[in-house]
Amino acid sequence: MRVLVTGGTSLLGAHVARLLAARGDRVTCFQRRPSNLGLTDVLGDLRDREAVLAAARDHEAVVHIAALVAPRPRYASAYAVNVTGTANVLEAATRCGRLLHVSTPSVAFRNVPTIGAAAQAATYDGNDAYTLTKVLAEKLVLEHSAVPTVVLRPHLIWGPGDTQLVGRILDRARRGHLAIPDGGRAMVDTTYIDDAAEAVVAGLDCCVDAHPALGRPWVVTGGDPRPLGELVEGILRAAGLAPRYKSIPAPLAGVVGRFIGTVWLGAEPPLTYFATRQLSVAHWFDLRETREVLRWTPRVGVEEGLLQLRASLRP
């Protein structure tokens, strides 16, 4: 199968592209900079409809991973990439015949504990530029796709090479101001990168007519929730750092996050209200139906993932 993967320079994009290539698919990566994956690269911008359509020509499927991820992007920029870009991908995928769209559980984050939530029909609750535009993108795909389409919401992807979760934790710890709400007691689901990539490949194989996976989003996790504090400690240890962090009361963290997020002038405030709330309350999920429908099950989980992270950080 000829597959176009958008966002080949991202952690997930690169893993998915490699995994597809390894099983014999002919993979093209579409992004602005070279992916250096040794696969066919087509360089271009998602916002450029012609470029997207051209890149997808003669492909049989599109895996749409690229997105503008930043703590506080300008709404216009986020809209252009996440919504217009997704509309372009949708048009291209309609010509190809199938689409796998990668969304995020943040589109349904409600600022209340999520405890063993079962797979369910789409609900939305965006409140910043990133999540609002990801909501629009997901709705666009679910409501307007004319070809078999699967939507996945992988939750907190991490692993070797991860600049988002792992990168930020290590960066803060090295600078001596890593603080997490309430000592990291919130139970959170995460997804090791290999498990996430395998879920995407499994999801792509569900893009056939009348498949039960079509038409609704699926939360993907490693199925191995842990208290946040334990994960943070594990990541610090993996990097050879002392497993220490400060604890701040969750309500205070929210206030501080709201303050910094408001007064910060740059594009990347170190803390936002949204981010502190996501670290303060539980979010873990019931994977039973997802596993069954996608015919996929996470293999790596937290313990094994940390060993691999350690191997990558301390060669």
Place this chain on the structure above:
Amino acid sequence: MAGDPAAPRPLSPTPEQLSAWGLNPAWSRRVSFVGADQLSVDWHILDTGTGTAGTIVCVHGNPSWGYLWRDLLKTLSPKWRVIAVDQTGMGYSQPGPARRLAQRIDDLVAFVTQEVSGLLVLAAHDWGGPVAIGASATLSPVAMILTNTAVGKPEGLRVPPLISLARTFVGFSCRLTPAFVRGTGWMTASSHRAALSAPYRGASRRAAVRDFVADIPLRARDPSMATLEEVANTLDTYEGPVLLLWGGRDLVFHDRFLRDLRDRLPQAQVQRYADAAHLLPLDVEIGVVVEKWLSGVFSPTPTRTWDDAPYRSVLAGLDERQQDDRVIYEGPDGALTWAQLAQRSTTAAQQLHGAGLKKGDRVGLLIPPSPDLLVAAAALWRVGAVPVVADASSGLGPLARLLRAASPRYVIGTKRSVFAARLLRFAPGATFASFRGRHGELTLSAATNSDFPSPQLLASDLAAIVHTSGATGPAKAVRYTHGALAAQRAAVGNLLAMDADAAFTTSFGPFMLLAPLLERRCVRPDFPVDRASDLGFDELAAAVTARGVTTAWLSPASALSVVATAKGRSLPLGLVMLAGAPIAPSLVSAVASITGADVRAPYGMTECLPVTDGSDPTRVGRLGGASTGRTLPGCVLRVEPIAENIEWGEILVAAPWMFDGYDAAWSVDEKSWVEIEGTRFHRTGDVGYLDDAVLFHLGRYAHVIWTDHGPVASVAVEGPLAAALEKRVAAVGLGPRGTQLVSVVIEAPGALRLARSDIRELVRSAAPVRVASILEGRLPLDARHQSKIDRSALSSSAEIFHAGR
């Protein structure tokens, strides 16, 4: 008394009102028929219309209306046709002249005759009870459901003060002001009040409420007294199945009335709700219970049968030893010989018989383990009465609940406990007595009857009511028959296998009662029986060494305390029974090294004790858990898998010495039995498995953790962790059943917190399943034993902790 001429036209409830009250508007309709004295009657009824099983006609009391039966209407239709009538002049029925009880009965008969054909069940509440029961003489219902009602004032009881007050100022309280109507509404949840009082707005519409109250016969000369007596006779001769549903917090029809109904209806099945009040049909979802009961009535399951073969009576040992001067019980409060027990219990029995105590009467015992307790129990058995043994260690509140639920005719206690029980109204309508001095004489004024025939006690006759500890759920009243008690005596005797002159000691209060049955001397250690953990090494040693004790039956809390206070000393014993599975192997080893005894941890519960012999308690099973030994001869044990592809499950037991049923808790009782291949098993609510004929205990069914890889038994996780950490641990589930995570909590002082990483690694390497979180903190323990971890509470705390904020 004439009807109010200004009475307005009947006003039916609007469809909007009915919907808002949770009633189907299509059920509401009006019916005209010729009622008592050939008067034309117009009723409003709620009628679900169709039903294949039959018709249930529900009769409300005063002042309420058909709304009262909302749950029954909703739950039993469409299987049953349910009709809730508004009695003549009441609710939304046409006001008319005042009706007396006899006329109300005739109205109901006329209504049912006109409207209902086929199988009939009557349900009634409050003063609807006498109406329905009166009508049953003509209508012959196949079954009756009665709730918080009465057919007269039980002997020796004053008129309920609320009724007499309402009667005295009947016009004022019931018609001119809405006091009576409103007052009734206040007895239930606020959400019901509007619906209950809706038909009674305006004094003119409360005329029937007044007339109804005025008609309540309180004195012999009251016009309806003769009718009420007839109704009582009808009830006494009714032989069909009856379900008594009772709210325990009813200020008017309190438990004394329940006892009266139970006496009149020996066949009745009773479900008492301790926290429900007068308007029980609104306080409790009775629909599901009634449906289940009715299905059982028409397809009865076989109950336990006793062949009433001769058995060794509880008093046999005593009768043989009337002149025996050897000691049967000794404790800090004195000793008791066989001869003293025989003589004193005879004295007390003669007094009790003289005071009117009959075979089958229940008597609350509020006496701590002492010679007096043994005397009282033996005296009751001599009369054929049933001791209700309430363990003082349950605490005052639970004790009051237990006693109130049992509704005893007499309460025998110490002077202090009798004073407290009277003051706090533990047993409304009961007579109280305590021992006067040390010769078995009770503080009863009635003449003694020194020449009464010993009652014939059959194996199926009730022998005692004891209570579950409440450590693993609300305390339940457990009925034992004489046959079961005799079988239990034999089973325990075989298990202990004590020489005839050997003595035993125990930390369980009720167990001391077994001494005269086992015909073995009991030595009570000097410690407060309600605080098992206060039995230390010194107290046990004092009881054991000087008095030739060879056998000890200890609770885990006592055993832990003895071990903790031993300080390297030893205390030779032959046999130690540790009751209260699961017992940690470390505790077994510690007790064995102190006592050098054969230490056993048998499985058993208040409902069936013992089940296994407790041998080899440190044995390791293939699925973990605590070894409880081999099943005792005569006991049948089954393990019913609780999920596919697992080799463990719920433990079911059947034994000749198991209990007869839970008292006044039909619905709980019904769920606790299961029939398999002709044997009636008790569902223990515990899980475990059999390995090479040895029963391993895996904890409570309610504590099973349902992960997405299948069920995990708490004890199977905890065992290896406790051994590795040398600390008490609890494994609980987080999140919804079916996708739960396993959280391990290690006992430590203080609030819950994440455990250190080295401890986490140790736990994860020792745990047989994936563990999501490892916490430290205080473990909630049950108030009574201070040993059982309240895993439900802990599970909530851990879930709240991990939910964040």
